[in-house]
Amino acid sequence: MKLHQLEALVASAETGSVRSAARRLGISQPAVTRALRELETEQQLPLLVRSPTGLSFTDHGQALLAHARLILNQMRQAEEQMGLRRGRLEGRLCVGITPWVSLILLPDVLRAFRQHMPEVQLELFDSFAMIAQPLLRTGSMDLIIGQPSPGMSPQEFRIEPILRYETGIMVRRDHPRMGCDSIHGLLDQDWLLNFAPDGRERLIEEVFTRHGAQLDPRRIVQANSALLAQSLVEQSDMCTWVPKIMAVAPMFEGRTVILALRERFMACDLCLISRRHTPMSPAAEMFIHCLKSSARAHARKSGAWSKLLHVATQAPSEGSGRG
Template identity: 50%
Template sequence: MKLHQLQALVASADSGSIRGAARQLGLSQAAVTRALRELEQEQELPLLIRTPAGLGFTPYGKTLLAHARLVLNQLEQANMEMAGLRGLAEDQVKAAITPWLMLTVLPPAVVAFRKKMPKVKLELFESLMANAQSQLREGTMDFAITPLPALMAPQEFHCEPLLDYETAVMVRHGHPLSKSTSIHQLLEQDWVLNYTPENYDDLVRQLFSRHGAQLDPHRIIHAHSLGMSQAMVESADMCTWCPALLAGLPQLAGRLTPLALQESCDPVRLNIVTRRNSILSAAAHALIDALVRQLRLQTRSARQEDRRIFERVRILI
């Protein structure tokens, strides 16, 4: 496979047509067509589906497209890092941080990082794994700090354990069922949860089935941000399952009530997740170091507010 062939493949997918790919790459349509035809011939597999509505991809084409994006993104990262070393370009880091770290550790860590590397461009995302997963796969994100479904770790991603934290079922302050003592009392309620297709079954097992409970799947609302989940809990009387320390955050004080249920869930492991075999830049390593350093400071803090938040957290790094 040649670089120009992979570029033609990705540009065709992004633009949806040969004409659009040619315009994006600054080539003739004939050159793009030739590159794609050569790629199909070399692989001895049909990669594209040509229709009057535009280009589509066969299953073989979709597989190769995913790898092509990774290759091109890795090359772009290498070019940017080398240009940065020559003083010709700014380095940048794209990272996704799980919401409760975003509300606690992230702000002071970013301040410390920017003092050390003021010219690095930062792009930060709220990391629920369902959101970060696709960007990590494509190589458009450097790392994510997030729980990682066990089935995904060996195949696609490298994960370094960061910490374990306890979880709790929660409702809004003053909810009619805030005195519930069993998950079985909550099966007629709507739930707002975050999950990926890979960890949905494990989530249901953790919360319900291993305790002999069964929740109608239609009662589960799939939310992709902390703000959305919080709105559903507070304004729609839904139940949620989340890090137990959220109830101690100043931003959420008096708004969430953890339920004292007789059924318990296993601690959740938070990982530093990267795409397997990817190479992190010096700036990405520096941001991770700043986050870990701040996390250690706050977990060892004597302040009552920090103790209330981090008492159910166990650092692993």
């Protein structure tokens, strides 16, 4: 396989046609067609299905496409890292960030990062780790800051805790069950929860089962958007399990509360998730430094925050993240 063949394959997949791929790559349409045919001939497998409506991929083509994207993204990252080491503070950094960090810490992180690396092009995804994972796998994303899903393999991903946060049950202020002191008094309410496809049972076990509570599954509404969840909780009688920091953040403070239940819920690790065996770029290292600095600064400014966020004081060992 040659580089120009992989570039033709990825460009064709992302644009949907040979003509558009040629335009993106800045080469002729026959050159793209030739590269694709050479690739199919070398692999002795049908990779593409050509039709009047455009291109689609066979199963063989989809398998090769995943590798091609990873190879091209790793080459781009290698070029950017070498440029940074030569003193060229340019390149691209793509980060998936769990919503509560985006809402609370990210503005300060961006200001600090821009001061150090103003020429680096940032692409940010406000996304739960389980949703961003495919982008990380293909190399389209450099790192994820979030809570790993149970199915994330330590053989494929490096998972490093960077801070720990407390969790609890949140409802709107003036909720009818504001005075409730046990999760057992909330089982007749509707619940807004988010979880990975392979994480539902673990979440139910942590929030309900281990406290002797059994929630009717029909009471659960799954939400994959933090803003959607926040809006619904504020405007309804729904309950949700969240990082406690959400209730004391300036944008939400006074509108929602964490209930003082006698049950204690697990503290979770906010983790840096990256591809194993791929070196961390200087830009990514700077982003993480700015994130930790922002968390420490918020904890110093507010006693309430210091009880809810515990920033790692030293780099943890690889693979030590909790889900």
